[in-house]
Amino acid sequence: MNCGSAAVSDGIVKSETGPLPALPTLDDMQHWTRSIGQAQQLLLEYAAGAMTSQKPLEAAQTATQSALTSAPLMFQPELLAKVQSDFAKESIALWQRFLDADPSNNAPPENSPAARKDRRFADPKWSDNPFFDLMRQSYLLLSDYMLRLSDSVDGLDTQHKNQLKFATQGLIDALSPSNFPLTNPVVLEKTLESRGENLVRGLHHMLADMSKGQLTHTDGSKFELGVNIANTPGKVIKETPLYQLIQYEPTTKKVLETPLVIFPPWINRFYILDLAPHKSFVKWAVDQGISVFIVSWKSADASMKDLEWADYIVRGQVDAIDTIRELLDVKSVHTIGYCVAGTTLAATLAWLAARGEADKVKSATFFTAQVDFQDAGDLKLFVDDEQLKLVDQLAAPGYLDGRYMAATFNLLRGRDLIWNYVVNNYLLGADYPPFDLLYWNGDTTNLPAKWHRQYLTDLYRDNKLATPGAISIEGVPIDLRKVTTPAYIQAGREDHIAPLKSVWKLMEHFSGPARFLLAGSGHIAGVVNPPADNKYQYWTCAKTASTLDEFIASANETKGSWWPDWVEWLKTQDDATVPAKGARIPGKGALKALEPAPGRYVKSR
Template identity: 45%
Template sequence: MSVTPEQSAEALQGMFKFGQSMAEGFFDFLGKQGVAFPQAAPTPIPQIPMPESQELAKLQQELAEAHARLWASMAQLKPGESAEPLIKPQPGDRRFNAPEWSASPVFNYIRQAYLLNADYLNKVSDALPVADGRAKARMQFMTRQYIDAMAPSNFAATNPEFIQTALATKGESITQGIKNLIGDMEKGRISMTDDAAFEIGTNLATTPGSVIYENELIQLIQYAPLTDKVHKTPLLIVPPCINKFYIMDLQPANSLVRFIVEQGFTVFLVSWKNATASEAHFGWDDYLDKGPITALQVVREVTKVDKPNVLGFCVGGTILSSALGVLRAKGEDPAESLTLMTTLLDFADAGEIGCLVDEASVAAREAAIGKGGLLQGRELAQVFSSLRANDLIWQYVVGNYLKGKQPEAFDLLYWNSDSTNLAGPFLAWYLRNMYLENNLRVPGKLEMLGTKVDLGKVDLPAYLLATREDHIVPWTSAYLVRQILGGETTFVLGASGHIAGAINPASKNKRSYWVSDSTASVPEEWLETAAEQKGSWWLHWIEWLKPRSGDMVAARSKPGNAKYKVIEPAPGRYVKEKA
């Protein structure tokens, strides 16, 4: 790659200026993020402060020196030679793994120059003199969004894989990419999987059962026994209402519901309704009352067991814990045990979603849908996808549109794309009282269904699962549940993230989890004493649950009872409704 000194100077200056313009453009972009909520914000949107000039000058100098080293290494290459990269992508970043990026000195240079500029921008963002931790986290999040969007892999002119694929297919990939783009525009979302490969009730959510109760917000499913004898005490599952319940019942090999039934348990599950205009007025109290509180009563009447076991997943766990708090405040002893999967009760560090919630955004939601209205499922899905933009947005932009590929069939991504609407008053109350003001952890601070709720009075045995790489519910925050609930707690830390760590099938018995008898108040101290166990946490949990589930009795031959008759087969209508 022989170049003249003039070309070297011009290229070096160009790439350094591009790094600077990336930063300038980004902070201009950041400063405009408050434009959408000018009337909702109680105070003016603050200006984005730049780092101290001395610190900024140091970062700029480091950027210039890094580009000089990169250009020098590239300029010395002979035709056909490739150099060891001076900067490599972060672990798990697969955008530049294809051999086309290293085979060409031009594209090798482009990717490394981008990574240098991205590293510079991240450092500038980290150096911002912002005292408010949540505000700084928001800026760092927006920095990542901007950097991810600017990647050369996202653009035809700077992606050698696009060029190579177009040549190999004689342009057919470009034609197919345009068709894919038009099709996704018609759907209103990026295709992540082959939608035609799945159908709820046919090859997803297939565990046998019956809907035995329904109201405006839920259907209650009772699953058919798969063993001759079952534990006397049933289990009620409350999944999150922000997405469909069948994440817990995907296919037989990775269905948590089926696993529990196979272990000899009578399982009931709440299937939340995909909210429409008819449900747009429901608030937090309605979700508690018509959700877990009603479901618990039905389970008691059907099984004649006063204290069922209960399990909540993600926001389903927050709703369930709140409902138990209400029942305890009314003098009831509502359940035998509580299992919480990746659940927040203390929202001080609410992960990446928390950094997106501030007074202005919550006030805007309250003004728009707080008295009635819907948060559209499409918008909710976009928020969650943006948390992992490279994996859930840009990967498919490149694959579907630049390369003209069809995404493969993947049950988890089908579920991820099956979005749900939320009632506006419920969402607005949840955002303000949980994410923004963190009121749930304070005894007696919140009134729900006419009672002051103190989760410290929820004193039943609790099994708490967190996952180590969870970006939605940080495991250190999930650990703080131990300081809020009043009963004995068992904390288990699973490997992987929010979904993959929780839905870790015992049939495959992969990954690992950590356990410890420590009751340390600081999560990191607990981890120092924890021992890693190979395999799925499901096996550990089911052994915890069995002693709390009573004697073995003959399995019930029919679902429901005289009062609660079968309405339709599982998985029911509600889960099939599209946003």
């Protein structure tokens, strides 16, 4: 009898290599037919809707297509030869392991690329079955080869070389066998168990995402702004065409005399710092006895097409600072700028210093912010001429749809933010879990077209903010060297949006006293790390470090959240307190309450 032959005994299909799956019953066949019919119906309904829709689905564009097709690639001969030689040796060793009669010898050596740990293949099914184990190891080996091959390319400038590596990594992630139902043992098992229902549910998820032009990460129906997210008690006390100013209710009898105003990035909604109560930075700061204000930026529409950086500096940050100073009758305020709002805060400080008004700001805290974009990471791949033309096309209404920015940020971490959800929600048909951080991540904000292009060209591409006087705001040259305001600079060790090396450069451009702190995790989790969770860690340096390398060499690690370190530093700037009454209560001062927090701007779509 041949190896593939089978026999039937007592109604059981058997073969020499073990039992085979039983033939499908009539009920199985009817169920599969129904599943296929449902899938076809979903596709027909989607196609009909797409043909009659007045808003065709926008397609996400990659940052590398034109740059990588303009000329044939040349390779460094010696490096190319080594890469090819290593790949050949590893490939032969791989096949020898699997041709061995003993399956226990399938495991690769520890130093082999095929031995690399990868969360996509964590399920034991990838290793227990020789077929899928071979597929997994082959993929990891080929991935290593392709990445090393991209490093051996010669004749490209730095920008195009980085684009090639980025595109190669994106291609590798897309081609993972985990992303396809017939090459993913977990999906195959789920499909057989549910008789295809997982794929029908997944198709429903996929078509829904295509209709709204955005990948879904969580169940948005579980969250309501002002109810179980962004619900720290407060009032909107001012509204302009650019922002709403929120003042929060004090929870202590006394508060610091110097209030705090937080400037979140307008690329996202402000409530990243006011998520669920147990992880809200705003609530925590209020409970520390701080009078907290936050700016809620308006999501751009066609009326904001002519906004420039000067508007966010003068009619945004400076206006909010002056409003709070006048309301509470204080000389200065503490400030926080997160990401692009931190970049803008640096320019605001320089603008105030040039005008002799630096004393309006007692201190400035920067959450993962950049002012020198020389080492700004993968986002720089999206600012060549071809990509800027694409931005202009997408921003024709006068603003850029926030979904395009969301797609860009997803591309930066495609394995985690795209393909992970393709597998879980499209192939496995899993329901979306409720997660406030992912809900915020998908709550996109539109950006003013003119200012967004300025941001990409003047800062990311041309790095003008790092050059004294290269940028002027309403006739005032911006020189970061004039900033002497005490600064607290926080960076994330694994930040892919504002890389550590780039954030450190704030230390080199400012002239005042500065404390640098390195937090564990990345751009979001490195900032939103409440003490009660006791997660991650942070590093500080007791002595002055002139370079990042010196800081890393001398830094001391502390377990848990860095927030207590920050509030201790803040109180060293000014620890005077006043009773929490009068204008310290939202709506009880000269500015009356317009509406409860979080306000209408954050809810506008």
